Amino acid sequence: MAKKSPRPSKATSRKPTRKAASGKATPQTIGNYLIQRLQDYGLHHVFGIPGDFVLQFYAMLDDSPIEVVGMTREDNAGFAADAYARVHGMGAVCVTYGVGGLSMCNSIAGAYAEKSPVIVISGAPGVDERRSNPLLHHRVRDFNTLREVFEKITVASASLEDPLTAFREIDRCLAAAARYKRPVYLELPRDRVRTECPYPYQPAEDKQQSDRDALRESLEEAATLINNSQRPVIIAGVEMHRFGLGGEVIKLAEKTQIPMCATLLGKSVVSEKHPLYLGIYEGAMCRDTIRKYVEDSDCMILLGTFLTDIDLGIYTANIDLGRSIYITSESLQIQHHFYQDVLLSDFVRGLVKADLKPPHRPLPPNLKTPLPKFVPKPDAMMTTARLFARINEMLDENMVVVADVGDCLFAAADLSIYRHTEFISPAYYTSMGFAIPASVGAQFGNPKLRPIVLVGDGAFQMTCLELSTAAAHGFNPIVVVLNNKGYGTERFLHEGPFNDIPNWHYHRICDLFGNGVGFEVHTEGALEEALQRALATENTFSVLNVHLRQDDISPALDRLAKNLSKRI
Ligand SMILES: Cc1ncc(C[n+]2csc(CCOP(=O)(O)OP(=O)(O)O)c2C)c(N)n1
Numbered sequence: 145m146a147k148k149s150p151r152p153s154k155a156t157s158r159k160p161t162r163k164a165a166s167g168k169a170t171p172q173t174i175g176n177y178l179i180q181r182l183q184d185y186g187l188h189h190v191f192g193i194p195g196d197f198v199l200q201f202y203a204m205l206d207d208s209p210i211e212v213v214g215m216t217r218e219d220n221a222g223f224a225a226d227a228y229a230r231v232h233g234m235g236a237v238c239v240t241y242g243v244g245g246l247s248m249c250n251s252i253a254g255a256y257a258e259k260s261p262v263i264v265i266s267g268a269p270g271v272d273e274r275r276s277n278p279l280l281h282h283r284v285r286d287f288n289t290l291r292e293v294f295e296k297i298t299v300a301s302a303s304l305e306d307p308l309t310a311f312r313e314i315d316r317c318l319a320a321a322a323r324y325k326r327p328v329y330l331e332l333p334r335d336r337v338r339t340e341c342p343y344p345y346q347p348a349e350d351k352q353q354s355d356r357d358a359l360r361e362s363l364e365e366a367a368t369l370i371n372n373s374q375r376p377v378i379i380a381g382v383e384m385h386r387f388g389l390g391g392e393v394i395k396l397a398e399k400t401q402i403p404m405c406a407t408l409l410g411k412s413v414v415s416e417k418h419p420l421y422l423g424i425y426e427g428a429m430c431r432d433t434i435r436k437y438v439e440d441s442d443c444m445i446l447l448g449t450f451l452t453d454i455d456l457g458i459y460t461a462n463i464d465l466g467r468s469i470y471i472t473s474e475s476l477q478i479q480h481h482f483y484q485d486v487l488l489s490d491f492v493r494g495l496v497k498a499d500l501k502p503p504h505r506p507l508p509p510n511l512k513t514p515l516p517k518f519v520p521k522p523d524a525m526m527t528t529a530r531l532f533a534r535i536n537e538m539l540d541e542n543m544v545v546v547a548d549v550g551d552c553l554f555a556a557a558d559l560s561i562y563r564h565t566e567f568i569s570p571a572y573y574t575s576m577g578f579a580i581p582a583s584v585g586a587q588f589g590n591p592k593l594r595p596i597v598l599v600g601d602g603a604f605q606m607t608c609l610e611l612s613t614a615a616a617h618g619f620n621p622i623v624v625v626l627n628n629k630g631y632g633t634e635r636f637l638h639e640g641p642f643n644d645i646p647n648w649h650y651h652r653i654c655d656l657f658g659n660g661v662g663f664e665v666h667t668e669g670a671l672e673e674a675l676q677r678a679l680a681t682e683n684t685f686s687v688l689n690v691h692l693r694q695d696d697i698s699p700a701l702d703r704l705a706k707n708l709s710k711r712i
C-alpha cells in the first residue's frame with residue numbers, strides 16, 4: 145500500500161516569529177495581534193479552508209508559528225477545532241466569507257451546546273469595497289448577515305472593521321471563549337488585516353471573582369447537607385473537564401470517600417479505573433446496580449452536569465434537585481435555594497477544603513468484578529456487544545476514544561476509560577459525522593493519543609473523506625465502522641425505507657486515498673486479526689468494516705428499550 149510521508153508539523157518545528165527573523169518589532173496590526181493572542185491562549189493550530197476574502201490573513205498565519213491545517217470541508221474543520229479545544233483547551237477555525245462560515249454553522253452550534261471554546265475567524269469583504277453596496281460573491285443579504293447568524297450560536301462576536309475598537313474586541317471575544325467555554329466569532333474584513341493600531345494597545349485583563357458572602361453561605365449550606373446525609377453520591381459532568389476540575393472531583397471523592405459517577409457527556413472526566421468510580425449514570429440506559437445506587441441517594445452532588453435528555457437516559461433518570469447540590473458555570477442550586485455570582489471553580493475548590501464528614505457509604509457489591517477475559521470464538525458472527533467487549537480490553541492510556549452518534553455512542557458508555565480527556569463525543573448535540581474530523585483535531589491537540597474512532601455506517605458516509613487529512617499528517621486512527629446497513633437507532637424508533645442506506649465497501653476507502661489499511665470483518669476471528677494488524681500499523685489509519693445484523697443493538701440500547709417498553 146502506498147504510504148505518504150507525514151508533513152512536517154510546525155508545532156514540532158517552529159519557525160521563528162517575524163519579529164525574531166527581522167530583528168525589529170512587527171507593527172501591531174489587527175491580523176498579527178489576533179495571531180499573537182491566539183498563541184497567548186496556547187493555540188498551535190488553526191483548521192480551515194482558504195478563500196479570497198481571507199487569503200491575506202492566511203498568508204499572515206503561514207508566516208507565524210501557528211500551523212494552518214487544511215480540511216476537506218468547513219463543517220469538518222469546525223468538528224476538528226471543537227475536538228482540539230476539548231483536548232487542548234481552546235481551538236480555532238479560519239474560513240472564507242459566507243460559503244465557509246455558513247457551512248460551519250452546525251459544528252459550531254454543537255460546540256456551543258456542549259461548551260467547547262472554538263474561535264471562529266471569518267474573512268470578509270473589505271470595508272472600503274462595501275461603499276457602493278456591490279453584489280460581491282458569497283454575499284447573502286447584506287454585509288451583516290453572516291455575523292448576525294453567528295451571533296446566535298456563539299457567546300460573543302465582533303466585526304473587526306474599526307482599528308479604534310478592533311484590538312479590544314479581539315480581547316473581549318477571546319476572554320469570553322475562555323470564560324464561558326463556548327465559541328466566539330470574529331469577522332476580519334480583508335482590507336483590515338494589515339491595519340495598524342492608532343495607539344499603543346495593551347491587552348486587557350479579564351478577572352472574575354465570586355461574591356464572597358454568596359460563596360461562603362453556599363459552601364456552608366452544602367457542607368451541612370452533605371454531613372447530614374446518609375447516602376451521598378457525586379455525579380461529575382462535562383464542565384469538570386472543560387474547567388480543568390477533574391482533579392478536584394477526585395480530591396473531593398478521596399477526602400470524603402463519597403463514591404462518584406459521571407454522565408455520558410462527561411464520560412472520562414475522572415479516571416474510570418478509580419476505586420471510588422461507579423460508572424456512567426444515565427437513567428434506564430445504565431446498569432441497574434448503578435441506577436439504584438444513585439437514585440437511592442439522599443444527597444446528589446452534581447458538579448458541572450447538564451441535565452440533557454441523553455444524559456438522563458431519555459428522561460428515565462430520577463434526580464431530585466430538592467435533595468441535591470447542583471452547580472454549573474451558569475447556576476448554583478442547593479436544595480431549593482439559588483445562589484448568584486458563585487464561580488464553579490471557587491465552589492468546587494471550596495467544597496474540597498470544607499469540613500466534610502459524611503457517613504461511609506460502601507460501593508454496591510460486584511460492581512468491580514473484572515469482566516472475564518475476552519476469548520474470541522473464531523467463527524461466531526460479530527455482534528455489537530462482543531465488539532465492544534473486545535474494544536474494552538484493547539484500550540490503554542495512550543488512546544482517545546472518539547464516538548459518533550448512533551448505537552456506537554450508547555455502546556461506548558460501557559467502555560472503561562483510563563484518564564480524563566480520553567473520551568470525546570457529541571453526546572448532547574448529537575450531530576452525526578463528528579467523529580472522523582474530531583479525531584484529526586484530537587490528534588493535533590495531543591499527538592501522543594491514538595484515536596479509536598467508533599462510527600456507524602451512516603455517520604461514516606457523512607465525513608469519511610476527512611481520513612485523507614489524517615493520512616496527510618501521518619496520523620493513525622483506528623476507525624471501527626459499525627456496519628448495520630443503515631440508520632439503526634432510527635430503525636429502533638420507527639422502521640421505514642428511509643433508514644436504508646447503500647452498503648459501501650467501507651474498508652476500501654484506502655484505495656481511494658492510496659493510503660491506510662482496510663479490513664472487512666464478519667466474524668470474531670476476523671476482528672481479532674484486524675485489530676492486531678491495525679494496532680501494529682502505526683504510521684497510517686486503519687478502517688475496520690464490521691458487519692453487524694441489521695437488528696443487532698448494544699446492551700445499553702437494549703436496556704433502554706426494555707425499560708421504555710415497561711412504561712408503555
Ligand atoms: C447530522 C445529523 N443528521 C441526522 C441525524 C438523525 N440521526 C440520529 S441517529 C441516526 C442514524 C445513525 O446511523 P448510523 O451512523 O449508521 O448509526 P446507527 O444508528 O446505525 O448505529 C440519524 C440519521 C443526526 N443525529 N445528525
Ligand SMILES: [Mg+2]
Pocket residue numbers: 550600601602626627628629630631632
Ligand atoms: Mg448504521
